[in-house]
Amino acid sequence: MSVPMSPQTLEAALRRIGAERYHHLHPFHRALHDGQLDRGQIQAWALNRFYYQSRIPAKDAYLLARLPHPALRRLWRRRIEDHDGDVQPAGAEQDGGIARWLKLTDGLGLQRPYVVSTAGILPGTRHAVDAYVNFVRDVPLLEAIASSLTEMFSPDIISERVSGMLQHYGFVMPETLDYFLPRLTQAPKDVEFALGYVRANALTVEQQEAVQEALRFKCGVLWAQLDALDYAYVSPGNIPPGAFRP
């Protein structure tokens, strides 16, 4: 193709990537939501996914470092605030997404120091998450922003996850899933800016291919984490040395 797409057509192309590559299609997620996993397998998912959560503010801070204007940085800074929480004027702390993820691992019976240490995560989790952080740090800003656009697809999967987990797993309490509900409103706000930026700035054929490739890369980051979990914890005998054993 040698003629740039319109912003509308580019957005449709990006949404098609999600429809084809987002991890809602992964067998591990289908198993998680459909009630086919046991408590140990869900522990492994929550434990490994904690590492992803814990690195999101670093990823966003690297991106923040590269945004050229206060107004853009303010918008992106909200992502870090959502994840890290805040200190209220009276001195009380308001939990962010990371603290709420730890409520999930608490609720699943994992020891918090072990979770936070990330000592038990799979190497594949670490490699995938680190690749994402490094990608955002190192590629052109437009592609870094485009890589966040998997959030276009997250509200659906989150709704499905919450209802599926509450329905199928007696050991999952509603308050254990506190992480997910704020994401239903946070993610669309984040997408609004990032998608607008990509639509406005991916103007050449090369840029439009690059932002699609960035989104494909990010879908791969999410997908690879589930590959690692599925391999280690669904097929028997595959847990690597040093990793969490339910």
Added chain:
Amino acid sequence: MSVPMSPQTLEAALRRIGAERYHHLHPFHRALHDGQLDRGQIQAWALNRFYYQSRIPAKDAYLLARLPHPALRRLWRRRIEDHDGDVQPAGAEQDGGIARWLKLTDGLGLQRPYVVSTAGILPGTRHAVDAYVNFVRDVPLLEAIASSLTEMFSPDIISERVSGMLQHYGFVMPETLDYFLPRLTQAPKDVEFALGYVRANALTVEQQEAVQEALRFKCGVLWAQLDALDYAYVSPGNIPPGAFRP
């Protein structure tokens, strides 16, 4: 020396570095505060220093990216908020330090788009500022934090600067100096955390030498910016091609 210092002795050593190397001793700063510069020279100072101000949130975001806990990141995030400002609940924007620095360049009669473009700054300014941002991004976290400790020495110089500039330059209005007054309370808060961190974590002889070296490096970053200004704008005939001409 082969025995680590106590935290108190280390702090005294850091303060001694400031007493010997902080840019309050630089002849350009002495000239600025003592009323020996003309309007064009002060324009050049404000124009070049804008680049430093504009890169501070990037520097702090790189550091933020490397802090491992939400509580630490919240404390460091305040620096970015101080510089970039915030959006109030009603939608109004609250100026940060960068916006207040632009009031200074406005008040000195510089065109804002020209200032923001940084097209007219000295290469030496750009090199020094970029070196600082890269240092914070790349060195061990302890040294990155230690490099911020020049703020231990800034309240004195700011008080002196504000009173000196108002006294000596009829073209400087009090509101033009809005940047500086918040720094008198912001800097000590920032120092409190950074100094506490360095005292608590620079425990070996090697670490203690490294944090001192980091502070020396940062004093050099500030010093070199004034060298460049002094050379270009106080000695005649030295303004490099492309740089601002008063």
